[in-house]
Amino acid sequence: MAPRLPPTPFCIPSPSSSPDGLATHSPYKPLGENQIRLVKIQPATSECDDVYCHLNPISRDSPLQYRALSYAWGPSSERNVGRIYLEGERHAVTRTLEIALRKLRCQDNQPLWIWIDALCINQDDLDEKREQVEKMRLIYEHAKEVSIWLGPEDASSNGDLAWKLIKQISGCPRNSHALSDLVRSSRKEEFSALTLFFRRDYFWRVWVVQEIHCANQATAYYSSESIPWPALLEVCDKLSDVRALLRGSIYHDNPTSLFSLMTGGPKNLAVLRTATKSAAPLYGANAPSLYDLMNMHMSKSATDARDKVYGIVGISADRETFGAIDYDRSVQDTYIHTAQHLIERTGSLNIICIQQNDTNVLKLPSWVPDWERRHLYPTHRPMGLRSRKPRFSASGLSSMNVAFLNDGKVLSAAGFMVDTIKAAAEPVYVEGPESVVEPTLLKFHNWWTVFIENVGSAPEDLEVFGRTFCGGSWAPSYAEGDFKEEPSQRLVLFFGLIQVLLPHLVKDGSPVPLLDSAELINNKMLGKRQRAMAASAALRMHAKRLVVTESKLAGLAPQLSQKGDKVAVLFGCDYPVVLRAVDNHWELIGEVYIDGIMEGQAMTDYRSGKFTEQTFYIY
Template sequence: MPPPSLANGHVSNESSHNDAGLRSDFVAYKELQHNEIRIAEIDPVTADSRSEQVSGRLIHVPRDQPPAYQALSYAWGRPSKRETGYILLDGIKHPVTRTLEAALHRLRHEDGQKKLLIWVDALCINQNDLGEKAREVERMRPIYERAEQVSVWLGEHSEDSPLAWKLLKELHVASNLTTVIQSHRLRAFDALKDLFRREYWWRIWVVQEVNSNENTVVYCGEDHMSWSDLLQASGRIEKATRIILDAVYHDQPHSIYTLTSGGPRNLRIQRHSNTRADEKKLPLLVDLLYSHESKLSSEDVDKVYALVGLSLDRETFGAIDYSLPARLVYIHTAKYIITQTECLNVICRQNNDDNPLSLPSWVPDWQRRLLFPHHRVMHMQFREPSYEAAGTTKAKFSWPPWTNNSEVLQASGFTVCTVKDVAHPFYCPIDERDIRPTLVAFHGWWEFFANAKGSTIDDCEAFQRTFCGGTWAPRYEEFGREDPSQRVSQFVRLLWKMFPRLIDGMPPLPTTPLEEGIDDVELEKRAKGTVAAAALRMHGKRLVVTESKLVGFAPMAARAGDKIVVLFGCNFPVVLRQLEPKAKCLQVDGKFYGGERMSWALIGEIYVDGIMYGAAMRNLNAGKYTEESYYIH
């Protein structure tokens, strides 16, 4: 949680650790001694004070031997929707967010006797003392670890959220998932989907807070559930994916994904863990970055810093330094990951961002800044089986000293081919259930493919593999339950029904018989589900064909003349674009560097049919290609 004063002066848009805009100048903070933390001591509710304002005081306690206390995990809300409330500290009005006021109102004891001891960032760190703020931010995890309980506050109930809690509780204890699911209407599942989309689940710091303590309780209005029970209930939803698919969301892959992977499961640091992280089995930082790339943070650097302490790399990553600009932090992170893993897969995460930090093209921008805010572009990282375009090779790389601040990646590999032509890119509409744009794009891509390559049976099979990037992402496989070859048949079936004129002029596309014993209504239902899922795979992409008639599923920014390159130590081929050559002679630190070097920009990863599992590497070894160095800016 960074000091807000180092955040270019703006107030947090979601993190509860930036509250300078709400602090009161008249709250007197006593200086923390070396081994102290502050705790908020909140007065209990009495018969006469049930509706009165939250009141209390701040006390100092030993950091290593504190009394039993809770630690609060919550979200502020976006600035445009954030309201200011207040509590009484030592009888003085103290401004806080309405979210915090409501949380303390809910959590304070109602026995009239016992005071609530709770650590809250907005109260227990003196936001006006930059030195204290920097020190306490570094010590956040132990504070949550030592708490008797971490209390998660999701907010007050909405109109339908009680339906979601009822469904969760029934799923947690149900012996028959089908019975429970079929007994609830669409409204209950939509309510659960909305609950799992609350802003709390998208805060990056929450990942650390809920994974630092085994005793975590989640509160929403008057309802509550232990964190472990909530994880188990949401895990049962994942097991019932097919049931929910058939009964509720047959053509809404986004909704299915929200239910099966959103909410509490979206915050796990280890896929199969329902409790806090095993200190001996912490994930790599790069895996955490992949898992939580969609989280939000008010400070760009927190997309990295909030995860370092939970990773296997926490001792070797280097110092957490909030005085560094995000650009340098992101470059350091990319260099660190490449060096530690001897792998270049991380450079492929750069895709479809507008690059406000002016990052080198090989450095991912971990902040969620996408050109397409409604749907993320799906990467090829999570395919089964995993792609191995470069075989088992390790990356050959360096950051030459003669380049600008060593920000140019020198990587070895070989050029496979040059892009000759590109199809129109596809941008999925907000609601993937509107399948008409997807069908039209599919038609255009097939015409492009058939004209460029052909329409034989082998060509059609290559198209079926290529138009969604090879194998589908596992989370959408439920929408392609039939034989993969039937996916094209699903598209053709719907094209015939919705756009018969397009079919009349389309190059012939062989199809396979659809599954027997299923009525037309069910067949159409499955077809719409398949197309809706394909839309999210096709989103932000385009087909390309090379001079040697290889076909690829490329970033929408790809264009004719780009090179398709296999870099050693990278599971995916990449698209590189030639830039102007750099100077022929440079002098750095008294050393002279001569020779013209070609410069390249990374456009992104690409699926190229036929070379995703080492075929290009075998051709390199056979002398078809030539190894060379690429200077990627």
């Protein structure tokens, strides 16, 4: 473990410092064909000393050893409040970067050679930026260490308390009594702090994915302390080992936070390799597809929206086929190009199902995902059908038949119409603490009422509703082991909770089946565990609405779906979709779970002649 660094002093300039004296000319000179820049940071005797940096162009083949910095730039309000000296003149940087350099620079009379994106790339030169971005994978691979800056102390989120717990867990062997005892004895406050720590901005920056997974050696730095990156990753694995203990003692009514502990933070930066789980470089068959990477990291942030793609294409198997990184291309054109590439590369239309419930501020074609995730209701992002294991196969083994028209903005796709939406229930929107399930129960009651009015309440209908209202899965894939219940028990849980928590909905003539008091007591409907199960199911319902078609098929559809919309199966797409007729074309509303056709049943009917093939022009 790296030696402890001294604490941050109070003499660092405040964000309100005057910008007077900043350099007025560019410190950048053109780079040669095989060159990169390194920053040479002068040593200091105290953190109070100003930071002096010099830019040095070197050949990428140079034997000079250097570090590469991995960090989050921080909020836009702090982008230019940090101050360093670059080539002898004051230079504005992010507050985060200034503090990181004060912490990481040497105090033994030796300069620190380090690669930093904000300093080593001329951000105002788009041609240079494109060339250097294409080299970033190699820059991080050749670094002797990737220095991960997780940030300074943060009293508001108890960062020190979280770091103390990280160190304690790191010191416990896996599957040991010491680890179990630590979980039992630790206060909820410590784990709450750790959950917040794992949600720091660093873990949500898209460029970090590439920086981490190209590192031969990586060390995480927080405040004045550090820990090897593999040891920080293992903290999550150790918490997975004691998942049951954590759920029982702390997270019985908060499954999302439990999920964050074991799969958030460092695990949130995971990269799946297709050929091996080894730490080998991301080459050839060992690299994941861009489609998988985009799905895994679509919630990450980037200062430049185009970097949602460019930040990870370099470590994907699509690196050679994607085309050039082009910052002259607009964000809209970048996302259209990415969607076209992924459709052609995968031979599947599944990519279009990611786009739903969006405000579409980029004015993208409806079939093109906006990787910025600008949703109408951003508290929780809608959970896609692709998270279900095993995956659905609505179009069976059919091959897509597509074309891109009108400069690539119109998708022509073959398929067939299945039905028309006849009724749509109210949409569910989950907000507030997960243990507060009453708002979801109100919407559930509305869904059930719409269902029985349009389908029925026979025993076989109950089974359909039990599958449909949560999209065929009771909980997110990460929680299936915790909340896996039979469909009939799902309804018992929800009907029982309504009966106890919302008794005004249960009256003479109520459509809600009544449970006797003994059944309520035996099932402990008001227990925290049961609330957690309902909250977990609610995440499946979030930003969706129950729909019923004219032929009485029930579905879980995007919240923007409405009466009159069409349900279609497109060849080469694993999920049915909701389409809306607009003039002489179609608008994609999003994917939809339709009970009874998710395993290819509609394809069987199509081959028997029940449905007619047609071409959909989707704008």
